[in-house]
Amino acid sequence: MRWREYLQRRVEKLIPVLLCTSYGQPEVDLEQVSAFSREFLSSGTPAFRLLYFTLILVLEGLCMLRLRRPLQSLALEQARDFLESIYSSRTSLLKAVPLLLSAPFYLAHYGREDVQEALGFPVSALQEEAAKREVTR
Amino acid sequence: MIIRPSDISGDVRREADVVVIGSGAGGAPVAKELAEAGYRVVVIEEGEYFKRQDFDFHASRALTRFYRDAGQSVTLGLPFVLLLQGMTVGGTTTVNSGTCLRLPRHVLKRWHLEYGLRDITEEELNLLYAALEEYLFVKRADPEVAGKNALLFLEGARKLGYSAGFIPRNAKDCEGYGMCPYGCPSGAKQSANVSWIPDALKAGADLYTRCRAERIMVRSGRVVGVRGRFYRPGERAKGHRLEVEARVVVLAGGALQTPSLLMHNRIALGSGQVGRNLSIHPCGGTIALLEEETGNPRGIPQSTYVDEFAPDGIMLEGVTLPPPVMASTLPWGGRRHAEAMRLYPYCGTFGSMISEHDSVGRVVAGPSARQPLVFYRFGSGDLERLKRSFLLMAEIWFAAGARRVFTPIEGFREINSPRDLERLSFHRLKRGEIYGLSAYHPMGTCRMGSDPEWSVVKSTGETWEVENLYICDASVLPTSLGVNPQLTIMALALRTAGFIDERLQSSTSAGKAGRRPAEKGLGVSSKKAPFFRDRRG
CATH class of the missing domain: 3.30.560.10 (Glucose Oxidase, domain 3)
Structure with a gap:
């Protein structure tokens, strides 16, 4: 159980590093992303969880190898620069590491109603519209 | 009637004519047809019954609630491929795009020539497709x-x-x-959760949700029932048991779960084809x-x-x-x-x-x-x-x-x-x-064919090795269709329902337990005129 909590804390630390927002978009809600990621990982397969946590360790190992410093000790912009270097790597498997790690974060952040509405998808208005409309056989 | 784990206070033992495992494109039509024909039908579904109000425009949440393993199932091999499957009442039909395409003619021709399935004729399929499209x-x-x-x-x-x-x-x-x-x-x-399943329930079928089928009971080469277990999401403790004694068992868990269940039960494996293809x-x-x-x-x-x-x-x-x-x-x-x-x-x-x-x-x-x-x-x-x-x-x-x-x-x-x-x-x-x-x-893992040497089920959907055990999902499709398969799965399901009805009728006339009187008339009794006999009036 402790090991799980430890890994979950690691996941939480990765959120601001992996999840960037562009100008004018709603800010990341760390708690919301963290809660969704926890739910997403716990409803999936043990194999996926194992892979996910292994990839966190791989990413941290890479950081130690390249920068001789643990990922957590880097300032946010430094950590993001480190990730950019991985995204632009020629090895596609290496690129896949942060891409896979960030998938639950993207699902969480871009799943928020205000974020979707900022992108032109009026979730709450559609919910109201659909609630009034029921198709019967 | 829908029975959820919260409605259960102890182990459940009961009898039925037919147990259907899975409520997707294969299982739901069989359940509805046989329930309307007057049989006692029990459907076991691993997922939950969600209603229109639960579908709330939240795609992320939908992944964790309506998809198997939160949509994280992947194939092993390069490149890895995400295999998305629904896990809810209605199966993947609840979360698919609703595309309904008929089987291409050249694919059926291949089934005839390479798999000996000549009794699945184009005319019969067209009748089934027409009825399905109307329904x-x-x-x-x-x-x-x-x-x-x-x-x-x-x-x-x-x-x-x-x-x-x-x-x-x-x-x-x-x-x-x-x-x-x-x-x-x-x-x-x-989708099946708004069409086949409500109609099956209306006709008297019982649906057990959040229940996993674990054991298929076989005696002297004939299937005699199913054992399953209820579960609550996130809980490790094992839930109550469900045991249904039945004359016919229909496996309709999909092309990944159905062969897995057969392999874990070590049944119908003689051809060596279960899980392959x-x-x-x-x-x-x-x-x-x-x-x-x-x-x-x-x-x-x-x-x-x-x-x-x-x-x-x-x-x-x-x-x-x-x-x-x-x-x-x-x-x-x-x-x-x-x-x-x-x-x-x-x-x-x-x-x-x-x-x-x-x-x-x-x-x-x-x-x-x-x-x-x-x-x-x-x-x-x-x-x-x-x-x-x-x-x-x-x-x-x-x-x-x-x-x-x-x-x-x-x-x-x-x-x-x-x-x-x-x-x-x-x-x-x-x-x-x-x-x-x-x-x-996913298709083909319990393929249909004319020879028990290289196929798992007959063209009727019944397994070659275990009497009264039918498979009715995409796993029986012998080849890739090249088009979305839900309509073809349903057409074959209706066809299989007809054969099950024939089997049950013949065993009833041989002195077995009878069925309830049919409420809506028989819709499936003959493979020549299935499904819509009652609709023709």
Whole structure:
């Protein structure tokens, strides 16, 4: 159980590093992303969880190898620069590491109603519209 | 009646004429038909029964609630492929796009010639399809609500002279909310949870939700019932047991779960084909950056198709992605990802579906019956076909006015000009160079055939080895269809329901327990006139 909590804390630390927002978009809600990621990982397969946590360790190992410093000790912009270097790597498997790690974060952040509405998808208005409309056989 | 784990206070033991495991495209029609014919039917479903109100436009939440393993199941092999399957009452029909295409003639011909399935005739299938299309309100997608994304792509395809059109779908009065794969919020899509299952329940079937079938009970070569266990999500403690003694058991858990259950029970394995011959429809998607807003994901997600290349095994079908799903599929991370998502309103999306020729797949028993391992190796021909589908989609997007097209191919993630297209066409694609593939419609793992040496079930759907054990899902389809299979699965399910009815009637007349009097008349008793005999009046 402790090991799980430890890994979950690691996941939480990765959120601001992996999840960037562009100008004018709603800010990341760390708690919301963290809660969704926890739910997403716990409803999936043990194999996926194992892979996910292994990839966190791989990413941290890479950081130690390249920068001789643990990922957590880097300032946010430094950590993001480190990730950019991985995204632009020629090895596609290496690129896949942060891409896979960030998938639950993207699902969480871009799943928020205000974020979707900022992108032109009026979730709450559609919910109201659909609630009034029921198709019967 | 619906029985949930919260309604149960102890182990349940009961009898039935038929137990159906799974409530998707295969199980639900069988349950409805046999319940309406007056049999005591019990349906066991691993997922929960969600209603229209639960489908609330939240794609991320839908993944964790309505999909098996939160949509994280992948094939083992390069490139890894995401295999999305629904796990809810209605199975994948609840979370599919509603596409209803008939079996292509050349595929049926192959079934006749290579698999000896000559008694599945085109005439019979056409009658079944017609009845199904009427029951499910199948009609071509309405251009009014198809969505701008789809119309733009269609325009591009027509400019290039490609054969294209609107997809037939099982939706009634669809408003094009764009959320089919996350549960239809208006109830327009006629998935099994709003059509077959409610009708089965009305006819007296009992549905046990959140219950996993674990043991298929066989005595002297004949199936005699099923044992299962209820569970509550997130709870490790084992739930109460369900034991149903039945005359017939219908396995309809889908092409991954059904062979896994057979392997864990060590039954019907004599042909050596259970779990083998896995066929999937690998799918790739392109994202185009357009000059105008596309209104995504509003519109019908899968409303248009380009079938010009269907004879080569490439079908292009529409897809729209709500923001969270688009975000998790983009091939970039960090700042570039954020920048790309800012352009979401200008993004168009379309997908391709490959009918395999030289790929090999297999389902192997995993640590538990519900977690099989899926191995899949892309053949070089299919990789090439996949690459060609990206080329075609990019070409069509450019004809539709796209500025840039994004693909999941390493080295070609951004295609800006015809020159890039040419470069991609000469590139020999390797397995590790594609990211973010998904696949749908697993098929063939308990294939139907005329010989017990190389097939698992007869053309009636009954297993060769265990009497009264029927399989009624995509696992019996002997080959890849090249089109979305739900209508064909349902057609074969109705056909199988007819054979089960015949079997039950003959065993009843031989002195076994009788059935309830039929309330709506018999709809399935003969394979020659199935399903709609009562509707003809």
